[in-house]
Amino acid sequence: MTRRLFLALALSLAAAPSAMAQDPVDPSLAGEELPSIDHLLTGLETNLNFDTRSARIRMTVVNPRRTKVYEIFSYGRGLDESTMEFLEPARERGTRYLRRGDEMWMYLPSIERTQKISGHMLRQGMAGSDMSYEDMTSSTDWAEIYDGEITAKEDVDGRPHWRVELTAKTDDVTYAKRVLWIDAETLIPSKQELYAISGMLVKRWMMSNVQELGDGRSYPMTMRIEDTLRDGTYTEIETTEIELGIELEEEVFSLRWLERG
């Protein structure tokens, strides 16, 4: 009897640490059928990327001193190719950007030169906005770059969202950690918090004004980016027109187009 009691006690003591070591499940997930991370990220990527598209965009850059509004026209193909041309204001008119994979170039009409954006320039905000060139060139194949975990189910703007924490697999990623609130229905990340390797929160991305496009996907027509390291600044990117499945010539994603338009 004593021996059995001792054995039971020993087994329970052995089991206790391992039980204690498991992360406590968020109460919001109790009883929920959790989707897989792959499903969420694949759905997100499907919504935000296109075979081909053209779009007209209004970018509003707000800082404590002033607000500046840019009108931009953009072409895109898949995940890796896009171009942009600034239409307004007059100072920026004719400035063009070309992105191919993780490389980016800009054409500056005032000096009639093409400049490759590399090195420290990548960290600068495009046209002084809170969206850096690095943000624009970094891969959106998050399933490849991050390990993910659903940590809660929360309401955002009255809609249920999955709270997903993504942790970078390697150190050479711009944001070592991302916390996403993915709409459970539309699979749009309504809110993101982006963290540096130090653990400091560096940016917030919000996506809203979600509309259903012709091919059944949901697309956020408005994005807001806040740089938490700068007080009183944010950038709002509003898609005013979008057209999918357009025919695009190969030349559109070439340096030749960049320089000549």
Added chain:
Amino acid sequence: MWILRLAFRNALRNVRRSLLTAATVIIGVALFVIFLTYLEGASKMMFEETTKYIGHAPIADTDFIERENLRPMYEYIPDAQAVVDAALAEEGVTDAFAVIESGVAISAGDELGDVFGMATGSQEGWYERIGLEDNLAEGVMPTGPGEWLMGSKLVEKAEASLGDEIILFGSTQDGSLSPLKGELVGVIHSGAALTDRSVYLSLEEMQFMVDIEGGAIQVLLYTDDTMNAHEPAAALQASPVMEGLTAQAWSSREPYNQIVPMMDVIQGILAGALVFLTALAIWNTMTMSVMERTAEIGVMRAMGLSRFGAVGMFVVEAGAIALLGGILGVLLGAGPAWYLETTGITFGEDIADQMGTDYAITSTMYGDFTAGIAVRGVILGIVMAVVGSFIPSLRAAAVQPVEAMRHGR
């Protein structure tokens, strides 16, 4: 007066010792004159050169000043001309100019390079004030927008030549990439790193680059008294156009608010060290004098010389020697001081380049020998003698007449 006559007579009694004492004072004073000539000359040059570029009382947005090291270009003066006009209306202000300075990457020719420097844009009057044309080493002065001057250090790094197309990559007040294109028409060489690492444009071109139409990052005030710019700055601060802006005398701004008092400290340490060393030598010779004249002092004390009188006798004797030594020391030091004033000491451009990013240091720094330095030298010589002779003279005052006369037998 009798003490003076006695002091001179005693000084001549042992000429060798008196000359030794005088020589100590001469060397000490000469060294003081030489070092002070260079110290004051170099610091005066540095301050004059620096205030030439930064103004006697720079005006900037208060938030800009707080984070000046980060150069937040969005904290600018919106209506620069209004501030210039208000400044010129103040008593004591002789000039005021709007200036914009920003870091840029510089390219020359077809290659897009990675040379970094400062782009400066201001009004023509400011370039006249800083004597830019006097430092034109090659080429011509600009005649209009798109024609630029560049410092020799930048020209060398960018491998540029006169007539080359120059591209500057700066940024707007929002941090957006902002390029400008111009032609290199002249090269500036002043020997000062601050000047030789800059590109000089018009104010309007810099306003376009930084995207602050009509604005400036600073308005530089020049007054009729470099060392006393506080008063006009304070008077201007009360003006309504100065809302959100601060006018600050250059000597109150970093790092000059530490350098100016530091120069006084260095001078004090220098003087103190020379006084100490020279006084030690004088102490030695005067102690010997007291010991040799113990009997004589006893007789004089017996005849009514007071303790004060005994102290005074030796101090005045040392002072008389030091007065002569001080004058000769100044004359001895005047030669090297004149050399420092006319020829200076050349550090070499590498050292000036390394030191000259915050301070306008030229590769050759000159001394400045003034009447004030000569007077201070003579006074210092007397101080050396008084300090050195005081303790021996106290010993003389403590001599008991009977003991002293017995000692002399």
